[in-house]
Amino acid sequence: MQLKNNFETVRKRSIHICAPLKTEDYVVQPIVDVSPPKWHLGHTTWFFETFLLKPHLPGYTEFDPDYNFVFNSYYESVGTRVVRTDRGNLSRPAVEDVMRYREYVDEAMHTLLDNPVSKELETLIVLGLNHEEQHQELLYTDIKYILGHNPLLPAYDKNKAGIKTVEDKREDFLIMPAGIYQIGHAGEGFCFDNELSRHSVYLQDYAISTQLVTNAEYLAFMEAGGYSDFRHWHAEGWDWVKTNQVKAPLYWYHVDGQWQHYTWQGLQPITPDAPVCHISYYEAAAYAAWKGMRLPTEFEWEAAAPELSWGQRWEWTESAYLPYPGFTKAPGAIGEYNGKFMISQMVLRGGSEVTPPNHSRITYRNFFHPPLRWQFTGIRLAKQNLFI
Amino acid sequence: MQLKNNFETVRKRSIHICAPLKTEDYVVQPIVDVSPPKWHLGHTTWFFETFLLKPHLPGYTEFDPDYNFVFNSYYESVGTRVVRTDRGNLSRPAVEDVMRYREYVDEAMHTLLDNPVSKELETLIVLGLNHEEQHQELLYTDIKYILGHNPLLPAYDKNKAGIKTVEDKREDFLIMPAGIYQIGHAGEGFCFDNELSRHSVYLQDYAISTQLVTNAEYLAFMEAGGYSDFRHWHAEGWDWVKTNQVKAPLYWYHVDGQWQHYTWQGLQPITPDAPVCHISYYEAAAYAAWKGMRLPTEFEWEAAAPELSWGQRWEWTESAYLPYPGFTKAPGAIGEYNGKFMISQMVLRGGSEVTPPNHSRITYRNFFHPPLRWQFTGIRLAKQNLFI
Amino acid sequence: MQLKNNFETVRKRSIHICAPLKTEDYVVQPIVDVSPPKWHLGHTTWFFETFLLKPHLPGYTEFDPDYNFVFNSYYESVGTRVVRTDRGNLSRPAVEDVMRYREYVDEAMHTLLDNPVSKELETLIVLGLNHEEQHQELLYTDIKYILGHNPLLPAYDKNKAGIKTVEDKREDFLIMPAGIYQIGHAGEGFCFDNELSRHSVYLQDYAISTQLVTNAEYLAFMEAGGYSDFRHWHAEGWDWVKTNQVKAPLYWYHVDGQWQHYTWQGLQPITPDAPVCHISYYEAAAYAAWKGMRLPTEFEWEAAAPELSWGQRWEWTESAYLPYPGFTKAPGAIGEYNGKFMISQMVLRGGSEVTPPNHSRITYRNFFHPPLRWQFTGIRLAKQNLFI
């Protein structure tokens, strides 16, 4: 019953996120990283159809055999698929078709869930729900990108306010002593394979900020010429700044002598006390260098997390996304979930204002390429603790 | 009254062409040459608002000041505009907003047309209607591209058949004697500036086919290895064949040992007697070379046109798109209509099954870049007449 | 004997052009259009080896079988070849090897020429010599590019002065009456296939400048904002200006408030009375538009040429490079010489200060793509003659 309830709750939430959209907003893909909302709605449904219904519900009839080609994201094991850059070129299936697909699959899933399911199936369903929650965050980030890059700058929801202030007001660094810490998921609850296995890591003495960097603090970096002094930047970050003429976080516009940013409510003045957002790894690292500090490693973050307030921004860490000791891939298509992306990306920890409730946890490893900014990413500082 | 009637007829026809579309089909831009249908609907409306209503209808209030940025196509004189490659990234203005825009502008145009208009204004309105007719052809070609490149290959209209046979059945070449011919538009009717001025051209003896090349004839070229023998091709045509692995006209698919093509009715077997369509200049020239012939020049075409049956395909000519002697550009933004494109394109003559009725004429000069194929383009052969 | 003397004279001249170079200068290819000088020396030799010695000199042994791969330029009929963009990546064959290759082939050619040759062979040899003369002009233009884009701006020859003034001082337009003119090569002498066949062309009344546009005149265009006013430019020319941030002819540098240009003698002040040089088609057409005139067509140029002084600059015409009526390609590889390039290029007429003596003629058709500037290209104006 619990599982069936969860299933319904999660599935409805995806539709709820899209409620303010016009049909046209479901279709476009302004950059390769941003998928059309209708694609997210179809792809998360395809996951249940492909991995649950087709193999495990006797007598199930596929909704449309062409949908595997359209809604497969990256699973090489499950056949050919639409090239990722072409997702925004597809006007069909129409939104109403995708909605019917969701209803059809949900109904079949209800049938499946009306009977007791094996432990193995339950694990797969929970994976599918966590997968859909990940796409719910992407729905928010992609919708913001689609509307925020339209020249009309339409609001998503005039009543949906963003974060106004950093959660933790202590102006302080948490001192963490050197020693062996346990890292990675333990216990019964759900986790992704990349959080395993739990293992020991030795950390040197360090200090980690209790707060996220605010817009006001980041503005100080900008006004100090942060974007025009190569010394703060990685070489490839500096190239990125010059090639793209970056001068501010994503969504920031300098209007009538004032910094504004695109929000759920449309263009708004910057809130000085809110945590800075939509920052690339390069910018996060450059800011830290300018402050004479650095970003925490993902291990430092996890070790300190129980004493931190987190969840407003995905926090860039100074750790590359690599397997933990003893990491193994599941057999079959599900094994493509995480392992094959463990190269050239950086780990982010925490969560954000658009992360589904209870979706993240202190062992959760998010990951993106260094230049990407359309996620709700921010900065927490760390430093070696020189006084211990 | 005639002008007002024409205005209504033309404007309604654009809406009629889009009637079979779903909202989503109005939005996408799968390649840079193909614009979203809603963009065509907005852009043709913007033309009347910008060049007629704003300067000439007292008290006219602009529908939305942001629309100039969205719907300006290429007029440098009329301000900045959305980068052409980004047209498909815009979910807003929504289709319903574009429809309201059309209604708003049409109503204001009616007001303008209720009073007598000067000759100068009438000329501008007729230009706007001919401009909209050009975009009606583009609506057809772009809609075909959008649906024809969707993996579901949806039909546009199950009842809309294509051309089944070439119009002129005479299997013959028309012999044209050497001499001076008059080329270019003359008389009172509307023409574009690129058709002026009428002037003398000396032509050598030549012969021009009374028929267009058929699918069956083109298939013979394919089966003779036409796409794999460099000798028939221009150097840059041969590069194009190899880079894009071209093996057949656009929309042709080899399915179960048979050539089929995407049509208004979805995928259909090739009709052998229909004129071949969706051919690049390179392919047209290679086919002619394989036959030991050539394409006609635009002057040869125009001289022979009164005795030809034409209008099924835009016919590639062996003429580059260049100004006629005495060509002059109109002052202001309207002067950007044609002249600035007179480089690196080839002239096509005739018309096609999707050219609006009465839109083309024998002096009409269409033009596209050599590799483009999404227009309804075909082949007519010519040769020097060796027997006179 | 005449042929053998010509052979020696032409072949030695290629070596003479390269005499001021250092070994390193023979190797590099800074842009795809510029070939390494040693490649020109090898390729022109390969022509004689491939088309004369191997088929026609009994007992001839190929110098090195790998050289066909290295020195074939674009003849699809003669096997695979080094990709054009890779010519500058080849350190071998070394310059000394290429020189030995030239000597080896020259010696064999002498053997061939010691005996009477058929008319057909003579034609091929003369084609080979004209081919080498074309590459002699390319040697000059490519050497200038290589040295002129080196940050040290080394001189080619401190004693080699450029043109100081336009040849024809008459400040006048030549009035040409309407009528039928004969265009194309006639008579016994050598010509390329693209100059054939001679045919009638009807020209309207026109006027053509007796002089080339000077640096001072072009500077007036620049100072009048010519590079920042879109109205003078073709759409693709305007894109080219903005993308490449073009502000002046190639090789011009604004140094200490003065315009200088790179010459054979290194950096020198602009000579106001010299004909402007290193101009793209776009710039030539924009300049003409700014003057309210146009470029002549290639037919207008040829008809007027007997009364013009020409040969300082290759003069852009308003004609696309297309076949003459009755043009036919030679069979075999030689047929690839010209015809396959008859698309997307513009015709230039005349000749330049680096064209070999007696190489050009009034029927000669040179051709390049519109944006190219590394040739010695200039501007002659034309206009309709409104007073007749």
Added chain:
Amino acid sequence: MQLKNNFETVRKRSIHICAPLKTEDYVVQPIVDVSPPKWHLGHTTWFFETFLLKPHLPGYTEFDPDYNFVFNSYYESVGTRVVRTDRGNLSRPAVEDVMRYREYVDEAMHTLLDNPVSKELETLIVLGLNHEEQHQELLYTDIKYILGHNPLLPAYDKNKAGIKTVEDKREDFLIMPAGIYQIGHAGEGFCFDNELSRHSVYLQDYAISTQLVTNAEYLAFMEAGGYSDFRHWHAEGWDWVKTNQVKAPLYWYHVDGQWQHYTWQGLQPITPDAPVCHISYYEAAAYAAWKGMRLPTEFEWEAAAPELSWGQRWEWTESAYLPYPGFTKAPGAIGEYNGKFMISQMVLRGGSEVTPPNHSRITYRNFFHPPLRWQFTGIRLAKQNLFI
């Protein structure tokens, strides 16, 4: 005296490496990662001129003020420089000029070294010599690339044999117990800043191969379809395989049914027992995955290194190139040496047959981007030790 001797030895060795080259070989840059040999000779000299002679030798006169522009590699602090992709377009300075530059600077350095130097200066000179040794390895790898990609496949030195067998014949895994290990440089000798500071790392139980993977073993992977089974590959590695149609290590050619590879002696059959070479990170990781193992981390490698035989290949590790705890950059231009590259690259440990003698050490951190193969890179396997 020791320092002066070292200086002479290292400087002469660079010249010695280039001895077999022709002048032309010094000039070309077939890919962006490969610099022209004369550039390496100039750049290493520029280092001494810029950081030692100009600030520290009274009365020193710069050899040529333009050389800073030509020979600065990436130091933003030391002014503008030739764009990296343009190094191969520079025919000047000629090789003989670079040689004179070296002699001039060496002579001045001798003057500097004839007097006692401060500790600070000695550190800088030793850094300059280690820098030149790094470029000596690049000279070898770049020369191999230049000659090995020439269609004539010329030998570098007919008498220079490569490695014939893996050094360590023990077919075994070294078992390493879990625990805290000390990582990073300690003691008096030279090290780069990226090897600091020495710090504790906790490692889980692991096993590391005593041998490198051989050509025969890698061939088994190829023959088992390793390059066509996506399951072994990272997603971006799989893209790389398909985009570049990779089927074998760099320099391998399938000739007459046999695998051969380009060596110092020209094309040679593969030696089965030699350690596989010229492997990307993607290939190394895919091979390990196919074997059901993984690559060691750089920490596992360093902990085991005292008991390993290493130095035939640079060994890819499963560690991203990131700063050690407490890493700090030197002030000024020297601070640009390493830190700014600590993103998007993987660490390699060990050394290779072309690493200068005594240049590497067990704490040495080499780093390259995952797809690069022109270095002498190989594979050592690791796995979790399940039996302890």
